[in-house]
Every structure is written in structure tokens, then in C-alpha cells.
Amino acid sequence: MTTVGILGGGQLARMLALSGAPLGLRFLVMDNTEDACAGQFVPQLVADYRDQAALAEFATRVDVATFDFENVPAESAQWLAERVPVFPSPRALAVAQDRLAEKTLFRELGIPVPAFAAVDSRAGLDAAIAAVGTPCILKTRRLGYDGKGQFRLKTAGDAETAWAALGAQARAHGLILEAFVPFQRELSVVAVRGRDGEFRAWPLTENWHDHGILSASLAPASADPALQAAALEQARKVAEALDYVGVFALELFLCDGTLLANEMAPRVHNSGHWTIEGAETSQFQNHLRAVLGLPLGATRPLGSSCMLNWIGELPDASAVLAEPCGHWHDYGKSPRQGRKVGHATFRADGAGELAGALDRAAAALGRQAQVAPVLARLRGA
Numbered sequence: 001m002t003t004v005g006i007l008g009g010g011q012l013a014r015m016l017a018l019s020g021a022p023l024g025l026r027f028l029v030m031d032n033t034e035d036a037c038a039g040q041f042v043p044q045l046v047a048d049y050r051d052q053a054a055l056a057e058f059a060t061r062v063d064v065a066t067f068d069f070e071n072v073p074a075e076s077a078q079w080l081a082e083r084v085p086v087f088p089s090p091r092a093l094a095v096a097q098d099r100l101a102e103k104t105l106f107r108e109l110g111i112p113v114p115a116f117a118a119v120d121s122r123a124g125l126d127a128a129i130a131a132v133g134t135p136c137i138l139k140t141r142r143l144g145y146d147g148k149g150q151f152r153l154k155t156a157g158d159a160e161t162a163w164a165a166l167g168a169q170a171r172a173h174g175l176i177l178e179a180f181v182p183f184q185r186e187l188s189v190v191a192v193r194g195r196d197g198e199f200r201a202w203p204l205t206e207n208w209h210d211h212g213i214l215s216a217s218l219a220p221a222s223a224d225p226a227l228q229a230a231a232l233e234q235a236r237k238v239a240e241a242l243d244y245v246g247v248f249a250l251e252l253f254l255c256d257g258t259l260l261a262n263e264m265a266p267r268v269h270n271s272g273h274w275t276i277e278g279a280e281t282s283q284f285q286n287h288l289r290a291v292l293g294l295p296l297g298a299t300r301p302l303g304s305s306c307m308l309n310w311i312g313e314l315p316d317a318s319a320v321l322a323e324p325c326g327h328w329h330d331y332g333k334s335p336r337q338g339r340k341v342g343h344a345t346f347r348a349d350g351a352g353e354l355a356g357a358l359d360r361a362a363a364a365l366g367r368q369a370q371v372a373p374v375l376a377r378l379r380g381a
């Protein structure tokens with residue numbers, strides 16, 4: 001019996017565990033919150049990631065370890081990797097945890113990125129604004145997620161307010177200033193690389209955000225084959241450069257026909273949740289196969305899928321369940337503003353069928369605004 005250890009016990013760990021059950025796997029999650037949503041299904045060590053004694057116990061109880069949380073301290077990941085196989089590697093994790101390191105890597109690999117500059121001080125912010133131009137976004141290098149730890153500057157005159165908001169983070173986590181990209185679309189590649197180097201990617205996914213949090217995903221994205229191929233090639237380059245093992249996502253902006261890389265997530269990704277119902281093999285199952293050194297499953301899509309995130313609180317499930325192609329995912333979390341508490345995926349054989357189901361469910365839920373950009377895309381706008 002193989003036990004997979006997961007650092008982080010959120011919904012990603014929960015969906016990993018659900019997808020690993022048919023493989024006969026056992027799981028142990030480590031998370032410092034008592035009510036971690038994966039802990040409702042699988043054994044949980046309630047402990048901080050820096051707790052050496054807990055990490056030691058975790059290491060003795062698992063055969064292989066992975067993450068549902070990208071901000072596990074690099075030292076904890078390294079300490080664990082000296083005792084048990086850890087995938088992705090602590091080095092890959094370290095690069096992906098730092099926006100400056102990941103953008104520098106992308107640039108070295110010839111992957112276009114928005115203009116960026118490191119910021120370490122108030123004077124450094126002025127110099128970075130002069131170099132990058134406005135509008136721009138100041139971000140913490142580490143620990144940001146769901147758009148947290150970011151400040152948008154319209155003009156150089158916003159520097160003082162931006163520094164007041166994020167300057168305190170400069171010493172602890174470092175800051176990066178990025179050019180604001182007036183993108184037409186946001187896309188992501190979710191990909192997997194096995195222990196033997198085999199690489200597979202799911203089709204390009206289009207994503208829409210609301211206040212910095214993913215709101216809806218549509219896959220396969222409508223994109224010409226050359227763009228698809230370019231995006232997948234970028235993901236392959238990143239995976240190979242990091243000798244990456246497991247699933248990761250590369251977030252891209254499409255701006256005037258050019259793909260610009262925003263960031264990578266060194267784990268299964270929200271924009272890949274549609275693969276549970278909408279692909280031959282889900283991102284969760286393939287992540288487990290990769291970290292265990294098993295053959296990877298096919299990533300081909302089964303028709304078209306749209307995933308809608310439920311942020312803050314769950315709507316009424318019945319409108320989704322009433323659709324034959326609607327699938328409901330409740331993470332078992334208590335409601336809280338800005339928190340991802342569940343999602344729904346609609347999967348259909350054709351765009352017309354998918355649009356019809358989305359239209360009906362959104363009307364019943366009063367969620368027309370959330371699905372409007374998806375419907376516009378499906379209807380060819």
C-alpha cells in the first residue's frame with residue numbers, strides 16, 4: 001500500500017485524494033488548520049510546515065510527498081526531500097515561489113514576459129517605474145495568491161501610495177514591478193511531466209478573473225493551432241529547464257497576438273479543474289501518476305467544458321445538478337468572503353449544448369454576469 005503525503009490540506013489535496021482512490025492509494029495531509037477540507041476524507045497531521053517534529057513524523061508515514069500549496073517554506077521542502085522522494089523538487093518549487101526568479105527563468109528560456117524590475121527600496125521603486133513605465137503593478141515576490149499582495153499604479157504619482165501599501169513587504173519578501181499588460185485574453189497551459197521526462201499538456205484553457213480571483217475557465221480555448229502549439233512549447237521549455245515532475249500551470253496573457261508569461265503554479269491548478277470531467281485523464285490523476293513514476297494518461301479533451309468557481313459561498317446546487325452535463329463540487333468549507341468554496345463544471349459534446357446549459361443554470365442562479373464572457377466566446381464574439 002502506497003501512501004502519498006501532501007503538504008497542504010485544501011481543496012487541491014482533497015481532489016488529489018479523490019482521484020487517487022481508484023489507484024488504491026492512501027494519503028496523509030499536513031496542514032495547520034483544524035478543519036482542512038482534505039482532512040475530512042483522509043488522515044491529517046495538524047501542524048505547521050516549519051514544525052520539525054511533525055515533518056519527521058510525516059516523513060516516516062509517507063512513501064512520496066507532494067504539495068497542494070505552493071508556499072511551503074523551501075527549507076521544509078528541502079529537509080523532507082533529504083528523507084523521502086519529493087515532487088516537484090524543492091528547486092522547482094523555489095523558482096516558482098519567487099516571481100522574480102520565475103520571470104528571469106522565462107526570459108532566459110526565450111519566453112516573452114511583461115517588462116519587470118526588482119524593487120528593494122522606496123528609491124528603487126522610482127527607478128523601477130522609470131524603467132518599466134506606467135501603468136504597472138507592484139507585487140510581492142513571494143506568498144501572493146488570488147491577486148493578494150498587489151498594487152496597481154496608473155502613474156508615477158501613485159508610487160507613494162503603492163509604497164505605503166506594500167513597502168513593508170520589501171524586506172521580508174521582496175517586491176517586483178511589472179508592466180500592466182492590456183491583454184485581450186488570459187490563457188493557461190496545464191501540463192504534466194513524468195519522472196522519466198515524458199511531457200503532456202491539456203488543451204489551452206481560457207480564464208476570466210474577478211477581482212484577481214479565477215471566476216471561469218473554458219476549455220479547449222478557441223485559439224488557432226499555432227498559438228496552441230506556441231503555448232505548449234513554452235510550458236515544455238519551463239518543465240524541462242526545472243526537471244519538473246508533476247502537474248503545473250503556466251499562466252499567459254494574449255496581447256495583440258503575442259503570448260506573455262505571467263506566472264507558473266507548481267501544482268495542480270484551478271484552471272485545470274475542468275479536466276475531472278472534461279478530459280480522458282484529470283490533472284489530479286496525472287499528477288499522482290507522475291509523482292509515483294506511473295505511466296501518464298491521455299490529456300485529450302472530451303468535448304468542451306466550462307468551470308465556474310464559487311467564491312465566498314455556494315449557490316444552490318440544484319440548478320447545476322438539473323443540467324445533465326452539470327457537475328457539482330462542494331469543498332466542505334465554511335463560507336468566507338473571497339474564499340474558494342466549490343466549483344461546477346459543465347461538459348458537453350458541442351459549444352451549442354454547453355452554451356445552453358450555462359445559460360439556463362446561470363439564469364436560475366442569478367449568475368449571468370459570471371457566465372457572460374464565456375457565452376460570448378462560445379457564441380463566437
Ligand code: ATP
Pocket residue numbers: 114137144145146147148178179180181182183186209212213214251262263265
Ligand atoms: P493566482 O491566484 O493566479 O496565483 P496571483 O496572486 O499569483 O494569482 P497573478 O496571477 O500575478 O497573481 O495576478 C492575478 C490576476 O491579476 C491575473 O490573472 C491578471 O488578471 C491580473 N494581472 C496580474 N499581473 C498583470 C499584469 N502584469 N498586467 C495585467 N494584468 C495582470
Ligand code: MG
Pocket residue numbers: 144145146263265
Ligand atoms: Mg500565483
Ligand code: MG
Pocket residue numbers: 251262263
Ligand atoms: Mg495567477
